Amino acid sequence: MFDFSLSQEQLELQSMVRRFTQNEILPHIKEWDEDHHFEMSVIDKLSALGLMGVCIPEQYGGAGMDYNALAIVCSELEYGDTAYRTAVSVHTGLNSMTLLQWGTEDQKQRYLVPQAQGKKLGAFGLTEPDAGSDAGSIRTRAVRDGNSYVLNGSKLWISMANYADNILVFATVDPSLKHKGMTAFIVERSFPGVTTRPIKGKLGIHGGDTGEVILENVRVPVENRVGEEGEGFKIAMSALDNGRFTVAAGAAGLTRACLDASVKYALERKTFGKAIAHHQLVQQMIAKMEAGLQVSDLLVYRAGWLKNQGVRNTRETSLAKWVAADTAFKSATDAIEIHGANGYSNEYPVERFLRNSKALVIYEGTHEIHTIMQAEYALGFRED
Ligand code: CAA
Numbered sequence: 001m002f003d004f005s006l007s008q009e010q011l012e013l014q015s016m017v018r019r020f021t022q023n024e025i026l027p028h029i030k031e032w033d034e035d036h037h038f039e040m041s042v043i044d045k046l047s048a049l050g051l052m053g054v055c056i057p058e059q060y061g062g063a064g065m066d067y068n069a070l071a072i073v074c075s076e077l078e079y080g081d082t083a084y085r086t087a088v089s090v091h092t093g094l095n096s097m098t099l100l101q102w103g104t105e106d107q108k109q110r111y112l113v114p115q116a117q118g119k120k121l122g123a124f125g126l127t128e129p130d131a132g133s134d135a136g137s138i139r140t141r142a143v144r145d146g147n148s149y150v151l152n153g154s155k156l157w158i159s160m161a162n163y164a165d166n167i168l169v170f171a172t173v174d175p176s177l178k179h180k181g182m183t184a185f186i187v188e189r190s191f192p193g194v195t196t197r198p199i200k201g202k203l204g205i206h207g208g209d210t211g212e213v214i215l216e217n218v219r220v221p222v223e224n225r226v227g228e229e230g231e232g233f234k235i236a237m238s239a240l241d242n243g244r245f246t247v248a249a250g251a252a253g254l255t256r257a258c259l260d261a262s263v264k265y266a267l268e269r270k271t272f273g274k275a276i277a278h279h280q281l282v283q284q285m286i287a288k289m290e291a292g293l294q295v296s297d298l299l300v301y302r303a304g305w306l307k308n309q310g311v312r313n314t315r316e317t318s319l320a321k322w323v324a325a326d327t328a329f330k331s332a333t334d335a336i337e338i339h340g341a342n343g344y345s346n347e348y349p350v351e352r353f354l355r356n357s358k359a360l361v362i363y364e365g366t367h368e369i370h371t372i373m374q375a376e377y378a379l380g381f382r383e384d
Pocket residue numbers: 090124126127132133134135136157158159179233234235237238240241314363364365366369373
């Protein structure tokens with residue numbers, strides 16, 4: 001028995017976040033994007049609505065909804081701008097959900113509860129200057145010293161690096177062990193030796209924060225180690241199962257934004273004596289966006305359904321992220337095409353959509369990583 005409908009609660013959530021995006025993000029986003037400004041009050045308002053911990057159980061300060069509720073939040077926010085969905089992705093998808101799965105009760109009380117309530121912000125520190133796709137080759141070192149570890153290294157391309165209170169940092173206790181030496185730690189921004197700096201000159205997500213996290217002799221108490229020594233790679237990959245899900249859901253929202261902008265423009269703009277909506281090559285682009293949106297949504301909700309059952313979903317989530325991000329990028333390209341020269345100008349939102357969509361294709365597993373994963377699953381080289 002298949003049920004493709006959203007529950008009453010999910011529909012109410014969807015209209016609440018849609019209203020939020022219309023009122024709190026869309027009127028300002030052009031200016032914020034131009035000014036490279038991340039507006040923290042948006043996060044405060046999301047927290048007040050319980051949206052920074054939507055799928056965290058109530059006992060840990062969240063709203064107690066399911067994974068597809070998280071997908072709805074991400075899709076609606078990305079309709080406004082990728083920056084705010086990215087903040088939710090790293091805070092909830094990559095950090096809080098990981099603490100829920102792997103954290104001790106003490107870590108949940110100290111870190112998960114305030115994060116789920118939106119009182120503290122979380123980020124995820126895996127990528128390094130010389131380790132992106134090859135996550136198992138990180139160099140950040142963790143050396144045990146009594147009741148703490150001393151961390152040294154640098155994390156790059158970290159979304160929300162300059163705002164997060166707590167970063168889930170991956171380091172190796174023994175580089176010769178490769179991915180089996182990786183270990184996860186909760187690192188507070190306030191720990192001595194932690195500094196962050198923003199990355200300038202990004203192609204897109206101008207309205208969002210991306211940075212470097214530098215760790216110099218940072219002393220992290222043993223109680224802040226998540227899981228055991230050597231479990232870090234599995235923890236990072238399981239975190240990405242959730243993070244990629246939020247990216248996929250956001251990508252669907254971005255495709256919807258491309259479609260809505262294109263439909264509006266195609267119905268208004270006239271060439272050769274009729275609205276361009278009546279030209280079949282324009283219709284072809286609109287039709288592809290519509291199909292891509294439906295496919296993205298179906299893949300996202302299927303992955304969410306598996307997550308709700310507690311079933312391993314690495315394959316399905318990777319597929320959803322791969323297809324939905326690619327769809328958003330292609331939709332943004334076509335949306336500009338439909339807008340013609342106007343699409344090339346920031347007077348219309350579609351150029352921002354294109355710049356932002358490229359990040360979705362690259363982060364949380366590049367297009368190529370997901371292509372390879374899907375091929376390996378299909379060929380039987382990879383199984384969960
Ligand atoms: N859950 C639990 N365990 C998992 C797992 C998962 N999802 N995926 C893998 N594992 C386990 C495997 O079972 C295996 O265990 P054993 O060693 O006990 O056998 C181990 O981890 C190694 O797994 P693989 O053999 O699959 O490892 P691999 O080397 O083949 O993986 C890869 C390669 C898939 C390319 C992986 O390195 C990868 O996904 N790379 C991309 C990294 C990435 O997405 N980075 C994004 C950074 S975050 C970001 O962008 C943040 C931001 O701010 C936006």
